Amino acid sequence: MVLRSVTLFTIAFLALFSCSSESRREISNELVSSGIASIACDSTSYAWKAFLESSDDGLWEGDNEHFVSYNNIILITDPEAVRPVVYNPFAICSFGDTIYISDAATQKILAIDKTGNLLWEAGGHGEGPGEFPSVSTLTASSQYVVALNNHLSRIEFFYRDGVFSHSLVIPGAQDITTINDTTFVVGSTYADGGDLHIITSTQNTIQSFGEAPLNTYTEIPRSDLMRLCYNGYDRVAVFNRYEGLLAIYDITTEECVFEGRRNYPMTIQPPTPIGTEGRHRHTPIGGNCFLGSEGMINVVIPNVMNDSTFISTPEYLDYAPITAIDRYDWDGNYLDSYCLPDSCINYVTMISDDTLAVLNYKESSIKIIFSE
Numbered sequence: 001m002v003l004r005s006v007t008l009f010t011i012a013f014l015a016l017f018s019c020s021s022e023s024r025r026e027i028s029n030e031l032v033s034s035g036i037a038s039i040a041c042d043s044t045s046y047a048w049k050a051f052l053e054s055s056d057d058g059l060w061e062g063d064n065e066h067f068v069s070y071n072n073i074i075l076i077t078d079p080e081a082v083r084p085v086v087y088n089p090f091a092i093c094s095f096g097d098t099i100y101i102s103d104a105a106t107q108k109i110l111a112i113d114k115t116g117n118l119l120w121e122a123g124g125h126g127e128g129p130g131e132f133p134s135v136s137t138l139t140a141s142s143q144y145v146v147a148l149n150n151h152l153s154r155i156e157f158f159y160r161d162g163v164f165s166h167s168l169v170i171p172g173a174q175d176i177t178t179i180n181d182t183t184f185v186v187g188s189t190y191a192d193g194g195d196l197h198i199i200t201s202t203q204n205t206i207q208s209f210g211e212a213p214l215n216t217y218t219e220i221p222r223s224d225l226m227r228l229c230y231n232g233y234d235r236v237a238v239f240n241r242y243e244g245l246l247a248i249y250d251i252t253t254e255e256c257v258f259e260g261r262r263n264y265p266m267t268i269q270p271p272t273p274i275g276t277e278g279r280h281r282h283t284p285i286g287g288n289c290f291l292g293s294e295g296m297i298n299v300v301i302p303n304v305m306n307d308s309t310f311i312s313t314p315e316y317l318d319y320a321p322i323t324a325i326d327r328y329d330w331d332g333n334y335l336d337s338y339c340l341p342d343s344c345i346n347y348v349t350m351i352s353d354d355t356l357a358v359l360n361y362k363e364s365s366i367k368i369i370f371s372e
Contacts, residue, residue, distance in 0.1 A: 048324070109145060235248055237330075295330075
């Protein structure tokens with residue numbers, strides 16, 4: 001297996017060499033100037049896909065019936081604009097064709113369409129109704145856009161037109177996902193009764209259960225640990241993004257049906273201090289998890305380096321030209337991996353089977369990625 005991994009990464013390296021940094025820079029510049037570009041380095045993505053799958057046997061590996069490929073990018077928010085639509089996006093979600101963004105710079109919630117046109121903005125700095133000292137993740141339903149307001153232990157409800165509705169109080173919320181029009185799952189390790197809390201738009205908590213999967217992270221504060229995903233029926237996925245651990249819960253029985261992770265081809269390292277008191281380095285440093293094509297769990301792994309390792313030192317950041325996505329079914333079986341043709345994507349939301357909205361945290365940009 002090790003030899004296979006090395007061989008496959010050698011192939012990946014050759015493909016990466018053929019698509020040089022200069023070429024990628026030209027593609028990036030073209031995106032800004034023209035708004036759209038097709039990534040010409042398909043061999044790069046395929047080589048990285050082979051490498052990512054080399055350490056485990058996914059149920060869908062090599063199965064053309066389930067194959068997905070996203071090769072085209074549209075830049076819809078330009079961080080270099082004189083007045084950017086969004087300055088420092090923290091998280092995104094979508095409902096229908098509308099994309100919702102939390103902006104850590106302005107402490108606002110924004111709604112944009114698929115071309116980047118601003119539809120509305122709400123919130124802002126402050127501690128009043130619908131205001132944020134530190135905006136976090138968000139979700140949307142047919143009735144609400146719901147954003148976490150961690151520093152005030154509040155969850156802020158906005159109507160879909162951006163008008164503020166009301167707040168509920170839950171301490172230490174780390175992520176939220178939608179169950180139905182008025183019901184949501186909140187991840188919090190500080191609220192009582194468990195780490196998963198089902199709330200309605202009018203009631204703080206109606207059910208608490210479960211816990212975030214932990215391995216070597218037990219002695220370190222975990223204020224931004226969990227990312228959640230709901231299957232639309234009866235199960236919620238809990239992704240520990242600092243260890244790559246996944247747990248799946250049945251919300252009816254409150255049973256944990258899976259806990260673990262697939263075998264990565266890169267070395268997992270436990271959290272280690274990085275000099276400043278209270279700060280730690282983590283690998284693999286995942287992004288969010290989202291409901292992808294065929295209703296499967298898609299886990300975003302953004303911090304893969306060009307040398308095939310997970311990010312190791314803050315002083316040496318040579319990101320791979322792709323973002324890795326691992327797919328799991330709702331019993332926890334690893335299915336396969338695919339690549340998005342852009343570095344540093346840490347939030348993904350699916351608009352349709354062939355269209356994704358993504359957040360590139362290094363560029364502070366929002367893009368649409370789609371298949372041919």
